[in-house]
Amino acid sequence: MTTQTQTQNVSVNNFEQCLKCSICTVYCPVSAVTPLYPGPKQAGPDGERYRLKSKDFFDEKALKMCLNCKRCEVACPNDVHIGDIIQAARIKYSTHRPSLRDMMLANTDLVGTMASPFAAIANPVLKLKPMKAVLHGVMGIDKHRTFPDYSSRKFESWFKKEAAPTQDQYSKHVSYFHGCYVNYNYPQLGKDFVKVMNAVGYGVHLLEKEKCCGVALIANGMPKQARRQGEVNMQSMRKAIGQGHVVLTTSSTCTFTMRDEYAHLLGIDNHDVRGSISLATRFLHQLIEKGEIKLAFSSDYHKRVAYHSACHMERMGWVSYSTRLLKMIPGIDFVMLESQCCGISGTYGFKKENYERSQAIGDSLFQSIKEAAPDCVATDCETCKWQIEMSTGVPVENPISIIAEALDVEKTVEINK
Amino acid sequence: MGGGLSGLTAGIALAQAGKDVALVSAGQSMMHFMGGSLDLLGSDPSGNDVYKPLEAIATLNSKHPYTKIEDVSRLAGVAKQVLERVGLATTGDTTVNHWRITPIGGLMPTWLTVQGMATVADPDQMPWHSVTLVNIINFLDFPTKMIAAGLRDRGVQVDVKAVTLPELQVLRQSPTEMRSTNIAKVIERNDLIMKLADEINAQVGKGCDMVMLPSVLGIASGDKASQLLRLINVQAAYLDTLPPTLPGVRMQAMLRKHFTALGGTFITGDQVTGGVWEGDELKGVTTAKLEGDVLKAKHFVLATGSLASRGIVADYNHMYEPALGVDIDDLGLDRTTWAKLDVTEAQPYMEVGVATDAKLRCQRNGKTVANLYAAGSILSGHNSVKLLDGAGVDMLTALQVANNILNQ
Numbered sequence: 001m002t003t004q005t006q007t008q009n010v011s012v013n014n015f016e017q018c019l020k021c022s023i024c025t026v027y028c029p030v031s032a033v034t035p036l037y038p039g040p041k042q043a044g045p046d047g048e049r050y051r052l053k054s055k056d057f058f059d060e061k062a063l064k065m066c067l068n069c070k071r072c073e074v075a076c077p078n079d080v081h082i083g084d085i086i087q088a089a090r091i092k093y094s095t096h097r098p099s100l101r102d103m104m105l106a107n108t109d110l111v112g113t114m115a116s117p118f119a120a121i122a123n124p125v126l127k128l129k130p131m132k133a134v135l136h137g138v139m140g141i142d143k144h145r146t147f148p149d150y151s152s153r154k155f156e157s158w159f160k161k162e163a164a165p166t167q168d169q170y171s172k173h174v175s176y177f178h179g180c181y182v183n184y185n186y187p188q189l190g191k192d193f194v195k196v197m198n199a200v201g202y203g204v205h206l207l208e209k210e211k212c213c214g215v216a217l218i219a220n221g222m223p224k225q226a227r228r229q230g231e232v233n234m235q236s237m238r239k240a241i242g243q244g245h246v247v248l249t250t251s252s253t254c255t256f257t258m259r260d261e262y263a264h265l266l267g268i269d270n271h272d273v274r275g276s277i278s279l280a281t282r283f284l285h286q287l288i289e290k291g292e293i294k295l296a297f298s299s300d301y302h303k304r305v306a307y308h309s310a311c312h313m314e315r316m317g318w319v320s321y322s323t324r325l326l327k328m329i330p331g332i333d334f335v336m337l338e339s340q341c342c343g344i345s346g347t348y349g350f351k352k353e354n355y356e357r358s359q360a361i362g363d364s365l366f367q368s369i370k371e372a373a374p375d376c377v378a379t380d381c382e383t384c385k386w387q388i389e390m391s392t393g394v395p396v397e398n399p400i401s402i403i404a405e406a407l408d409v410e411k412t413v414e415i416n417k
Numbered sequence: 418m419g420g421g422l423s424g425l426t427a428g429i430a431l432a433q434a435g436k437d438v439a440l441v442s443a444g445q446s447m448m449h450f451m452g453g454s455l456d457l458l459g460s461d462p463s464g465n466d467v468y469k470p471l472e473a474i475a476t477l478n479s480k481h482p483y484t485k486i487e488d489v490s491r492l493a494g495v496a497k498q499v500l501e502r503v504g505l506a507t508t509g510d511t512t513v514n515h516w517r518i519t520p521i522g523g524l525m526p527t528w529l530t531v532q533g534m535a536t537v538a539d540p541d542q543m544p545w546h547s548v549t550l551v552n553i554i555n556f557l558d559f560p561t562k563m564i565a566a567g568l569r570d571r572g573v574q575v576d577v578k579a580v581t582l583p584e585l586q587v588l589r590q591s592p593t594e595m596r597s598t599n600i601a602k603v604i605e606r607n608d609l610i611m612k613l614a615d616e617i618n619a620q621v622g623k624g625c626d627m628v629m630l631p632s633v634l635g636i637a638s639g640d641k642a643s644q645l646l647r648l649i650n651v652q653a654a655y656l657d658t659l660p661p662t663l664p665g666v667r668m669q670a671m672l673r674k675h676f677t678a679l680g681g682t683f684i685t686g687d688q689v690t691g692g693v694w695e696g697d698e699l700k701g702v703t704t705a706k707l708e709g710d711v712l713k714a715k716h717f718v719l720a721t722g723s724l725a726s727r728g729i730v731a732d733y734n735h736m737y738e739p740a741l742g743v744d745i746d747d748l749g750l751d752r753t754t755w756a757k758l759d760v761t762e763a764q765p766y767m768e769v770g771v772a773t774d775a776k777l778r779c780q781r782n783g784k785t786v787a788n789l790y791a792a793g794s795i796l797s798g799h800n801s802v803k804l805l806d807g808a809g810v811d812m813l814t815a816l817q818v819a820n821n822i823l824n825q
Binding site: 021022023025026027031032033035036037038039041042046073074075076077078079275286289314315316317318319320323324336338339360363364 | 439443444445446447449450587588589590591593594595596598599602606637660661666670674677678682684685686687688704705706707708710726727
């Protein structure tokens with residue numbers, strides 16, 4: 001009985017484990033730059049005590065400032081899911097209806113579908129000063145931001161024509177969740193992924209149906225739509241897993257959302273799928289460790305690469321897969337950057353009310369990148385890429401693209417036969 | 418296993434010697450409650466202040482972790498060097514303790530103190546006549562009345578003052594976030610050091626020979642903290658605040674940075690969930706976040722801390738080591754013997770920790786595990802609250818374990 005009382009007395013998100021030690025406040029990037037945010041302890045477990053008594057204690061304006069970076073959770077010595085407590089409160093109590101801007105920013109796949117066919121027009125137009133002024137003034141999208149370019153040819157279209165026909169020749173197979181960014185903005189990353197996987201003897205397949213993971217919908221107050229899209233993704237993934245595939249991604253945030261936020265915030269039952277969703281760098285590292293594949297790199301590849309730990313990558317605890325993989329490339333001069341938030345947090349930094357805060361949060365990271373003077377920054381998150389490129393001018397690549405660039409394909413194919 | 422003072426010290430020593438080291442840390446460490454001083458042995462078992470730590474260490478009972486250190490004096494010197502190498506210059510050594518000032522105005526014997534903190538060489542002879550104690554207005558983690566009372570009891574004249582800047586007043590809008598670390602971030606980001614120095618200097622009256630400030634500067638390195646001290650017109654030094662304590666946060670950040678610069682892999686926000694055993698040998702460990710993957714290594718160090726860090730766990734019936742299930746020196750099943758009702762007494766549960774042999778190797782089911790070592794506060798046989806030996810045990814056992822591994 002006594003043991004039961006102790007072991008079963010665990011509340012949602014480990015809420016009751018908070019000792020009020022305040023360590024989380026040391027690592028909150030938002031409270032460090034604005035006193036308007038009450039900080040993770042106050043917004044999370046402390047505030048929750050009051051919200052449990054009455055929803056009148058829900059402070060929408062304050063909680064909206066949370067980046068959902070989860071750095072408080074990584075810092076917590078007692079495994080309290082502080083970020084989850086804050087986001088769950090927003091989902092539960094918010095009565096705020098998302099604005100047109102928030103809906104546009106959140107619907108990355110819908111906007112991408114509309115913009116891609118007009119990429120040649122949309123890209124330069126979105127960069128024009130008058131257009132930025134309109135977006136800033138009318139829509140509330142900050143004028144300093146530039147939308148990532150839309151690709152005129154979606155990754156899916158490229159894949160179906162150029163890659164799909166040859167994938168069945170491989171004996172082993174994986175499914176690829178490419179995400180909105182690869183599909184609409186940067187198909188090159190998807191191509192790099194296919195190149196690497198094929199070189200080590202794996203055929204790549206797309207999911208029967210892929211929807212945006214929904215991370216931006218959650219952040220912008222559209223949990224219902226996020227849940228619907230999440231269910232579609234889980235359905236498609238179940239089919240792929242049924243065929244013996246693992247589902248790989250090249251985005252830390254999509255991965256984190258589908259593995260953890262689906263269950264924690266959206267109530268999607270993903271327990272049968274979660275373990276089969278993985279990041280491409282993790283999958284490759286595992287195969288190398290098991291001795292199932294080998295990578296051969298070209299001898300004339302030389303680059304100084306600084307690794308930035310994206311927040312959700314850090315929360316998943318998977319940073320070491322990517323960094324150890326990069327360190328395997330002989331031509332890389334590797335620099336580990338201090339782990340900190342870059343400030344963009346998906347769509348957060350695009351909103352004009354957040355712009356200054358967003359840049360202040362990332363400031364010391366930008367400084368340390370400039371000091372490290374790398375040829376490129378490596379990170380597993382696409383939105384960190386936009387933020388760091390805009391703020392430092394240093395190019396940012398996904399580790400998979402760096403591996404694809406450094407890879408000696410012929411030799412790799414040969415040694416994996 | 419463990420990202421606190423002990424785990425990082427062992428990690429640095431091993432990485433420095435060319436080993437490929439991965440360190441798993443479950444959240445941030447107890448160093449966030451650590452001030453600017455490291456204790457070696459501040460009190461003997463009867464509660465008397467220790468002046469000469471090496472002499473007192475020689476008289477400790479055979480259960481104390483120091484009895485497993487081959488040469489305390491030498492390793493204490495190495496520990497000081499490790500701190501210096503990461504950029505933390507300290508005053509003090511093993512020949513004689515000096516005294517640190519606690520956040521509530523008491524004096525305690527200590528071994529090393531980060532430069533810039535106020536210390537006292539002899540508690541019976543306070544080195545200052547007139548101290549100006551300057552707080553930041555509305556900063557609540559620095560109880561000036563208690564500190565002033567403590568100093569006055571020792572014959573020092575104390576003036577209590579408070580200063581602020583507009584940027585710091587803004588911070589006050591969120592009172593729970595007005596912590597030492599956020600104050601440091603605001604001052605450093607907005608380059609307010611000169612302005613702050615002007616405000617402080619304006620408060621210093623005639624005859625003042627020491628200005629004491631709360632430790633609210635220098636989060637990533639000590640540079641900004643030293644800069645402010647140089648700008649004060651009279652001698653000035655910092656005092657520890659209530660947690661989160663900035664010197665400890667800084668120490669942890671600098672140790673971690675040095676560890677990664679040496680090529681170490683720091684896995685954060687994760688925890689060890691079990692061992693992969695082959696007979697009596699540990700082949701690898703599993704973690705919560707790496708799921709099925711096994712971290713394989715030749716040697717393992719368990720430095721996950723004591724009860725406060727969940728390196729040791731107590732439930733209603735027993736105490737145990739949760740990560741690998743190694744043996745502990747416990748207090749039996751009678752719970753009433755675990756604690757004394759008077760909280761100021763030495764608490765028996767404080768001495769509970771993992772059992773180790775003379776080489777600091779762990780035991781499992783009564784048998785020594787040849788490649789698994791323990792270091793730091795997870796070790797049994799000492800009460801760091803009573804003996805004031807916490808940091809010394811953390812660093813020295815970590816360095817000893819590193820030596821034991823390298824000498825194999």
